Amino acid sequence: MNKNIKTIIRTLKDTYPDSQCSLDYNNPWNLLVATILSAQSTDATVNKVTPFYFKQYPAIEDxxxxxxxxxxDIIRPCGLYTRKAKSIRDCAIKIHKDYANKVxxxxxxxxxxxxxxxxxxNVILGVAYNIALGIVVDTHVKRISKLLAWTKLExxxxxxxxxMNIIQKQDWIIIGHLxxxxxxxxxxxxxxxCKKCSIELYCPSSKIKN
Incomplete structure (x- = not known):
């Protein structure tokens, strides 16, 4: 396993000092809807759609x-709108019924x-509640973790x-953003x-010939 994990994370923090979730949100429910919409879409597209959505439906009850x-109709630009609309509405119903409108x-x-x-x-816990119970694994995290030899799994x-076994818990939230x-x-x-990569020196998959 890579022995330079702490150095890599520290370097990435220096490289991206303002690293954070790029989805716009005002509360945990906003973030939950945005995260559902972000599947196989871009955060930029989601951030264009959610203001219209929450203007029409500002509260979970709505x-x-x-x-x-x-x-x-509102979320159509984000793709997979039939499935996502059902997930959002079903989430709202369950949160309204079982959790008194609190995510x-x-x-x-x-x-x-x-x-x-x-x-x-993990997005909701880490970003909305600042609770580190796991690590967000999206396509970027999966790909780069494999390139760094942090995992061989799919x-x-x-x-x-x-x-989670090799990264300190204090970095579980930020590592996904980085x-x-x-x-x-x-x-x-x-x-x-690779030539512009701040962690190239520690990457076993670097394309730069030494």
Whole structure:
């Protein structure tokens, strides 16, 4: 396993000092909706859609009462709008019924919500509640973790366990943001910019010939 993990994380913090969730939100419910919408979409697209959504449905109760086709029309630009609309409305119904309109701050309760897995739950816990119970594993985190030899696995939940075993808990929340920023800016899947990479020295997958 990579022996330079602390150095890599420290370097990434220096490289991306303002690293944070790029989804716009005002409360845990806003963030939950935005995170559901972000699947196979871009945060930029989601951030254009959510202001219209929450203007129409500002509270959880409003989504509960909403017509599913009206929700679909608003979120259509984010793709997979039929499935996402159902997840959002079903989440609202369950939160309204079982949690008194408050998004849970517990992993076991969050993953019981329709359409919510560990990745989404970790976003809500880490970003909205500042609770570190796991690590967000998206496509960037998965790819870069494998390039750094932090994991050899494919399943996101198993990758998360590998990362939790080698990364200090104090960095569980920030590491997802850092690797996402690095994936978007430098470590592109198709054409990684290894010569501009601040952690290239520690990367066993570097394309630079020594």
């Amino acid at each position: 989504t509960v009462k909403a017509n599913i086709t009206d929700i679909e 849970p701050n517990d992993m076991k309760q969050l993953v019981k919500l329709p359409g919510v897995g560990r990745k989404t739950a 399943n996101p939940d198993r990758i998360e366990k590998d990362l 690797l996402i920023d690095h994936g978007r800016n430098i470590c592109n899947a198709k054409k990684p910019l």
